[in-house]
Amino acid sequence: MEKNGITAGGNWILDKNKIINDFPHQDGLCNILEESVSNGGAPYNLLKNLSRMGAEFPLLGVGMLGNDTEGDLILEDCKKHKIGTDFLWRNNQLGTSYTDVMTSKASGRRTFFHYRGANALLDVDHFPLDQLNCKIFHLGYLLLLDKLDEVTDHNLTNAALVLQGLQRRNIETSVDIVSENSDRFSKVVPASLPYVDYLFVNEYEASRITEIPTEKEGKIDKQAMVKTAWALLEFGVNKYIFLHTPDGVLALGKGQDAIFQGKVQVPPDQISGTAGAGDAFASGVLFGLHDNWNLRDALKLGVCVAASSLKNPSCSESVLPVNQALELGETFGYYNF
Numbered sequence: 001m002e003k004n005g006i007t008a009g010g011n012w013i014l015d016k017n018k019i020i021n022d023f024p025h026q027d028g029l030c031n032i033l034e035e036s037v038s039n040g041g042a043p044y045n046l047l048k049n050l051s052r053m054g055a056e057f058p059l060l061g062v063g064m065l066g067n068d069t070e071g072d073l074i075l076e077d078c079k080k081h082k083i084g085t086d087f088l089w090r091n092n093q094l095g096t097s098y099t100d101v102m103t104s105k106a107s108g109r110r111t112f113f114h115y116r117g118a119n120a121l122l123d124v125d126h127f128p129l130d131q132l133n134c135k136i137f138h139l140g141y142l143l144l145l146d147k148l149d150e151v152t153d154h155n156l157t158n159a160a161l162v163l164q165g166l167q168r169r170n171i172e173t174s175v176d177i178v179s180e181n182s183d184r185f186s187k188v189v190p191a192s193l194p195y196v197d198y199l200f201v202n203e204y205e206a207s208r209i210t211e212i213p214t215e216k217e218g219k220i221d222k223q224a225m226v227k228t229a230w231a232l233l234e235f236g237v238n239k240y241i242f243l244h245t246p247d248g249v250l251a252l253g254k255g256q257d258a259i260f261q262g263k264v265q266v267p268p269d270q271i272s273g274t275a276g277a278g279d280a281f282a283s284g285v286l287f288g289l290h291d292n293w294n295l296r297d298a299l300k301l302g303v304c305v306a307a308s309s310l311k312n313p314s315c316s317e318s319v320l321p322v323n324q325a326l327e328l329g330e331t332f333g334y335y336n337f
Contacts, residue, residue, distance in 0.1 A: 003171065006050060006290055007134040008043030009062030009127060009162075010148075011119045011141055012088065014070050014098045015040035015275065017313050022106040033105060038314035039077065040099050041119075042140025042176045045276050045315045049283035049305065051081035052319040057290060060084035060134065064122040070096035071118075087128050094118045103273040103313050110275050120146040124158050129165045135290055136198075137166050138282070140176035142189055149188050156191050163195035172239075174198040174286060176278070177205045185209045194236030198289070200282045203245045206232060214243075222337075225250045226258050240295075242302075244281055248337030251299055261299040262337030264307035264329050276315025281306040287322070304329045 019034040039048050047059045061083055065071035067090045074096065078085045097117035103110040122145055139159065143149060148159040156164075163173045175196045177189060185208035193199065203214040203225070210231040214224045229241040229252040243250045248262040284305035288298025304325040312318035319325070 001133055003133055003135040005058030005060065005134040006047070006055075006136045006138065006286060007060040007062060007132055008046045008138040008140075009087075010043050010122070010139050011041035011097065011144055012044050012061070012063040012065060012074055013040035013114075013119070014038070014073065014096060015101045015315060016098055017101045017103065017273075017275070019103050019105050019273070019313055022104050023102070023109075023111065034313070036314060037073070039074075039316055040101070040276070041097070042279055042282075043138065044074065045279035046138055046140075046283050046286070047083045048077070048081050048316045049280055049309075049319045050287060051083060052316060052321070053283065053287060053305065053325065054321045055287060058084065058134070060087070060132075062087045062127055064089050064091060064118040064126065066090070066094060066096035066118045067092050068095050070098060087126070089126055091118055091121055094121060101275050101313075103275060108268075108271050108274055110273060114144075116144070116146065119144070123147040124161055127162050127165070129162075129169060132166075132169065132171060134171060136172045136174055136286055138174040138176070138286060139163065140279075141178035142175060142192060143180045143182070143184055144178040149184075151188070151191070157188055160192040160195055163192055167195055167197075172197045174200070174282070176200045176282060177209075179204050186211065190235050193232070194238075196237050197239040198242065198286070199232060199237045199240070200242045200244070200278070200285075201232070202278060203243065206243050209235075214245075220245050220247060222250070222260065226252065229258070242282070242285060244278060247335055249281065249299060249303065251295060259296060259299065260337050261296070261303055262335030263303050265332045265335050266307050266310055266328070267332070271310045272318075273313035274310060275313060276309050277306045279315060280309035280319060283319070284325070300329060301326060303334070307332070
């Protein structure tokens with residue numbers, strides 16, 4: 001059978017969003033101006049975005065939830081957005097994961113306070129490899145999945161074993177990483193890269209994996225980005241590196257020229273928050289790749305979907321259908337990156 005659809009697995013999270021007036025100093029106080037609850041985590045964000053974009057191919061989730069009210073909310077939301085939930089497992093040991101997302105109204109920047117919860121139990125056996133017929137499988141986030149980040153006897157990780165199994169079944173693999181402040185990047189991430197077709201990383205994550213700086217004199221340096229992306233390809237990534245920054249993205253594939261795509265120049269007064277922008281970018285790119293768009297058009301869709309996500313402090317509530325998202329690029333133009 002021809003493979004079709006996108007399946008996403010990994011961190012399923014409820015984001016408890018709080019808009020604050022600004023970040024306080026240590027031991028200081030800030031005011032909560034607004035609060036809401038919404039989706040969070042790579043697979044949840046990606047699949048909900050694809051649904052809102054109008055994807056006509058199957059969407060399926062893999063993950064671990066608590067046997068609690070928060071888990072019920074996630075399942076109800078998936079049903080509303082036509083996301084398959086047969087492989088969203090429940091457990092009685094740990095509650096559904098959540099993140100307190102603190103977004104500064106003054107700057108639009110955000111900080112995350114995370115409860116790992118049930119995601120820590122997600123393991124190799126929870127991935128129904130023989131029952132999947134998707135074209136692309138997106139896994140995220142490496143470094144935030146306790147069982148999958150464990151190193152095996154063969155110097156692989158459990159995540160690498162999952163990705164290897166997917167590739168053996170001719171399913172394209174896509175991976176995202178969390179921006180953790182630790183020394184684990186070079187220990188955990190490289191084990192998975194030979195089994196990754198599409199790698200999504202930001203400038204911080206790319207530098208921590210490769211130990212190559214992407215900045216020069218405090219600014220993103222395009223030549224350094226290319227050098228870092230080549231280093232990631234040498235770790236074994238099969239098709240493309242997507243290295244995204246606040247200003248735009250670099251796409252680099254083996255034997256191909258680097259492609260730069262600037263962000264959409266959304267006016268600051270139309271930005272309510274940046275939570276989920278990276279996942280929104282990945283949603284647009286993977287939508288295009290699934291439907292066989294050329295890479296430049298897929299990148300343009302990615303930055304346009306990311307731009308649409310900025311209009312709401314949640315990860316997905318302002319994501320637009322594909323044609324409306326692309327209109328944002330035409331309306332506001334693209335940053336000269």
